[in-house]
Amino acid sequence: MSGPSTYTPKSGFEKWIDQRLPLPRLMHDTMQTFPTPRNLNIWYTFGGILTFCLGVQILTGIVLAMHYVANAGLAFDSVEAIMRDVNYGWLIRYIHSNGASMFFLAVYIHMFRGLYYGSYKAPRELIWIIGVLIYLLMMATAFFGYVLPWGQMSFWGATVITNLFSAIPVIGSHIATWLWGDFAVGDATLNRFFSLHYLLPFIIAGVVGLHIWALHVPGNNNPLGIDVKSPQDTVPFHPYYTVKDAFYLCLFVVVFAAFVFYAPNFFGNPDNYQQANPLVTPPDIVPEWYLLPFYAMLRSIPNKLMGVIVMGGAIVTLFFLPWLDTSRVRSCRFRPLMKQFFWAFAVACVILGYCGAQSVDASVAGVPLLWVARLATLYYFLFFWILMPIIGLIETPKKLPASIAQSVLGDTAAAAAE
Amino acid sequence: MAAVGAAAAAWPFIDQMNPSAAALALSTVEVDLSPVAAGQQIVVKWRGHPLFIRHRTPAEIDSAKKVDVATLPDPLARNANKPDSAPAADEDRVIKPEWLVLIGVCTHLGCTPTGFEGDYGGWLCHCHGSQYDTSGRIRKGPAPENLAVPPYAFLTDTRVKVG
Numbered sequence: 237m238s239g240p241s242t243y244t245p246k247s248g249f250e251k252w253i254d255q256r257l258p259l260p261r262l263m264h265d266t267m268q269t270f271p272t273p274r275n276l277n278i279w280y281t282f283g284g285i286l287t288f289c290l291g292v293q294i295l296t297g298i299v300l301a302m303h304y305v306a307n308a309g310l311a312f313d314s315v316e317a318i319m320r321d322v323n324y325g326w327l328i329r330y331i332h333s334n335g336a337s338m339f340f341l342a343v344y345i346h347m348f349r350g351l352y353y354g355s356y357k358a359p360r361e362l363i364w365i366i367g368v369l370i371y372l373l374m375m376a377t378a379f380f381g382y383v384l385p386w387g388q389m390s391f392w393g394a395t396v397i398t399n400l401f402s403a404i405p406v407i408g409s410h411i412a413t414w415l416w417g418d419f420a421v422g423d424a425t426l427n428r429f430f431s432l433h434y435l436l437p438f439i440i441a442g443v444v445g446l447h448i449w450a451l452h453v454p455g456n457n458n459p460l461g462i463d464v465k466s467p468q469d470t471v472p473f474h475p476y477y478t479v480k481d482a483f484y485l486c487l488f489v490v491v492f493a494a495f496v497f498y499a500p501n502f503f504g505n506p507d508n509y510q511q512a513n514p515l516v517t518p519p520d521i522v523p524e525w526y527l528l529p530f531y532a533m534l535r536s537i538p539n540k541l542m543g544v545i546v547m548g549g550a551i552v553t554l555f556f557l558p559w560l561d562t563s564r565v566r567s568c569r570f571r572p573l574m575k576q577f578f579w580a581f582a583v584a585c586v587i588l589g590y591c592g593a594q595s596v597d598a599s600v601a602g603v604p605l606l607w608v609a610r611l612a613t614l615y616y617f618l619f620f621w622i623l624m625p626i627i628g629l630i631e632t633p634k635k636l637p638a639s640i641a642q643s644v645l646g647d648t649a650a651a652a653a654e
Numbered sequence: 655m656a657a658v659g660a661a662a663a664a665w666p667f668i669d670q671m672n673p674s675a676a677a678l679a680l681s682t683v684e685v686d687l688s689p690v691a692a693g694q695q696i697v698v699k700w701r702g703h704p705l706f707i708r709h710r711t712p713a714e715i716d717s718a719k720k721v722d723v724a725t726l727p728d729p730l731a732r733n734a735n736k737p738d739s740a741p742a743a744d745e746d747r748v749i750k751p752e753w754l755v756l757i758g759v760c761t762h763l764g765c766t767p768t769g770f771e772g773d774y775g776g777w778l779c780h781c782h783g784s785q786y787d788t789s790g791r792i793r794k795g796p797a798p799e800n801l802a803v804p805p806y807a808f809l810t811d812t813r814v815k816v817g
Contacts, residue, residue, distance in 0.1 A: 392765065396781060399764035418677045420702035420764075428671065515697055515704040515758075517766040521781045535782050540762055540798045596783040 242269050266452055271470035272477050273458035275644050279349040280456065282342050284481035285488050289339040290444065294437050296332040297381075304384065306430035308423035311386035312511040330500040336378050337503040338492050340526035343371060351557075352578060354566030355457040361558035363450045366443060368554045373440045378524065380433035386426060387508030388518050394421045394429070396521060400534075403544040420514060460643055461567025462636055469640035520595055528592030529585050533616070535596055536609040546613065553620045560620055562628030570634040574627050581619045584612040682817030684809070687753065695769045697758060700816055704758035704766050705804065706777075707814070710788060714775065715751050718744040718789035726800075727792050733803040742800055744789045755806050755816065756790045762797035777801070 243261040245251040254261055303322050305314040318325035347367070350356055356364035383394045398415050402408040417424030455464060464470055471477075495502055503525060507518045523531050530547050537543035568575040591609035598605045637643035683700050685707060690696055695708040710718075723729055723741050731740035731747055740746040748754055758766050765781035772778035773794065774787035784795030791800040806816040 392781075396763040396765065399762075402764075413673060414671050416673075417671055418673050418702060420759075422677075422702055424674065424677065514702055515699060515766065517768075517779075517781065519768075519780050521765065535796075538796050540796050543796060595780075 241265050266448075266473075267478075268472065268474045270452065270473040271455065271464070271467070272473045273456055273464055273469060273640055274471045274476075275458050275460060275640050276456060276477065276480075277459055278484055279345065279353075280458075281481045281484035282346040282349065283451075285342045285485055286339070286346060287444065288485055288488075289335060289342055290437065290441060292335050293332065293339060294441070296328050296335065297434070297437065299328050300332055301434060304430075306384070306427050308386060308426050308512070311384065311426060315385045327496070330496045334492065334495045334500060334503065336381065337495070337524070337526065338488075339374065340378070342488070343374065344526070347371070348582060350457075351581075352568045353457055353459055354461050354561070354563070354568070356558045357561060357563075357566050358558070359454045360451075360457060363447060364558055365555055366447045366450060368551070370440055370443050370447060371554075372551065373436055373443065375527065377433060377436040377440065378526070380429040380436070382524060383426065383429045384433060385508060386512045388510045388512060388516075389505045389508040389521070391421060391512035391514065392517055392521050393523060394425065398425075400544050400547075403541045405541070422514075457566065458640060459567060459569060460637060460640060461565060461570070462640065465639050466641070522593055525589065525593070528590075529588035530592075532588040532592030532609045533613045535592070536606060536613050550613075550616060553617065557620065557624075560624045562625050563631065563633070564628075565633040565636065570636055571627075571631060572634065573631040574624075577619060577623050577627065580615070584615045584619070587612045588616070682815055684813060684815045686813055688812040692752070698816075700757075700804065705816060706754070706756040706758045706769065706790075706801075708754045708756075708769070710752050710754055714788040715744070717775065718747075718787060718791075721787065721789075721791075728798065728800045730800070731803070732800045734805040735803065742789075742791055747789045747791070747800075747803060749806070749808065753814070754788075754790060755803060755814065756801040757804050758801070760784055760797055761792065761799040761801065762795070767801075 241261055241264075243254075243258075243264040245254045245260070250260060253259070300318065303314065303318050303325060305311055315329070318329050320326075322328075350364060350367070379393070379397060383390045398412055398421065401415060402412040404411060413419060415425070416422065417428060455470075505522060522528070530550060533550055534543045534547045537546050563571060563574065565571055568578055588609060591605045591612065594605050596606065600608075681701055683698060683705070685696070685698055687707065687709070690707065690709045692709050693711045693714075695706055698705045698707065721744075723743050726742050729742050730738070731742050733740060733747055735749065736746050744751070760767050760779040760781065762779065762782055762784050765779050767777035767779040767784070767786060769777055772785035774785055776788045776790060776793075777786040779785075779795070779797065782796050784797035785793050786797075786801055787793050789800075790803075792798070804816050806814055809815050
């Protein structure tokens with residue numbers, strides 16, 4: 237993809253293929269010899285882990301679709317049949333439902349990694365933007381999937397989320413009706429959500445291809461945030477990072493399996509084991525954990541339209557990130573001021589998530605959580621739109637190392653390697 | 655021309671998402687009110703939505719009437735049986751003062767509010783904390799509009815037809 241290809245076909249057959257469809261050349265250049273910074277740490281293994289997650293969701297999802305019935309009268313029972321009657325159905329469904337949580341866990345680590353090491357900065361803006369697009373597609377897919385079991389949380393989650401569109405002036409209620417295919421969430425809604433839930437993962441796979449393609453043009457960023465300057469700064473992707481990625485993937489799968497086998501409903505909501513009832517809203521509607529921060533933002537604004545705008549704005553903001561950060565230094569390792577505000581931002585996101593999980597009128601130690609959520613929402617926007625541009629201008633970064641090799645190997649060894 | 659053709663070709667694929675003929679077939683429901691005592695509320699299903707029919711006590715009617723319409727977040731009646739411009743006075747929310755008929759869908763994000771809760775004795779929506787009074791009017795919280803009143807008519811003194 238980038239730089240001259242180092243592939244040489246060995247056999248006559250490989251030559252024949254190479255002249256017609258150079259797929260082996262592509263694989264060789266991107267997954268074998270691809271020069272990768274030698275200092276990538278554990279946080280850089282999550283790209284591979286995320287690819288694994290997408291594969292697991294697609295595989296288990298295709299199998300589940302063989303047994304699931306997308307009909308408002310039958311969906312709930314068909315999911316119970318998968319749990320009780322289908323051979324290993326319980327396992328496949330628990331992998332799929334916990335897999336969604338694992339997918340988001342990994343994507344949040346991946347995004348915060350990019351944020352900390354400045355991986356969104358030139359020349360990697362498009363990698364970040366495509367990544368945010370994947371994140372949006374993931375949220376849509378997860379939302380559609382959560383509706384399918386047709387439990388109480390499925391139904392009322394779908395009602396609340398689709399009603400967000402009704403906040404749009406004039407045409408809002410028509411959009412909601414168009415999304416439902418009825419005057420309320422019902423059978424028509426369930427069917428189209430199933431169709432889209434099956435489609436979107438393959439769109440995600442395509443966009444992931446663009447994400448990786450864009451990554452292979454400038455190559456990986458690294459924890460130092462400095463450019464690769466010489467071959468000493470890199471190692472070939474295989475075997476160095478194939479082995480490292482595989483090792484951490486194994487650890488990740490251990491955590492994944494722990495949830496699937498020992499706490500399969502840890503992320504779930506017991507209300508969703510009750511069939512959807514359009515006449516009774518559960519006392520506390522809570523989205524899945526990975527959407528809680530945005531839900532807290534929505535609830536903290538006492539106006540319908542503004543709440544929806546703020547929630548949407550929180551995600552739209554991410555698209556502008558590459559131009560909001562004015563610093564010339566990428567990595568927070570060398571940004572003493574930014575580092576502190578970064579961690580405050582991470583804490584604000586966790587606080588928002590906590591507030592989103594509590595009821596609207598809850599308070600902790602006499603402090604109403606509504607106001608805590610409002611402050612955290614304010615900080616979220618302050619961080620991106622005010623603090624980030626200003627800090628980049630006023631901060632004095634620490635001295636950057638001369639090269640990756642010098643930083644990793646020390647001055648003498650780097651010189652000897654020259 | 656090409657754009658017009660493309661739009662014409664796209665329209666069936668967009669419009670198929672709208673409610674089908676079956677969903678559009680307006681349904682009506684008839685409800686016998688005689689078992690509902692003053693101070694009680696029943697919930698019936700109408701067009702997929704819950705319908706609240708509340709037999710209000712004189713005290714509840716009084717408290718709803720006392721409110722100054724100018725102080726309400728939504729000053730309109732939202733009553734399908736009245737003109738769109740009707741004010742949100744209690745008289746314009748009902749046909750007979752003791753019977754309050756409402757679509758039980760919170761105007762915020764569509765949850766079903768719980769009756770006889772909240773600061774105003776009407777409904778409280780547990781999803782995001784919207785509170786309605788004994789006339790079903792929004793008083794506090796994020797919901798923008800009063801609970802909607804469906805088209806309905808009394809067939810007899812104790813029988814109502816909705817839709």
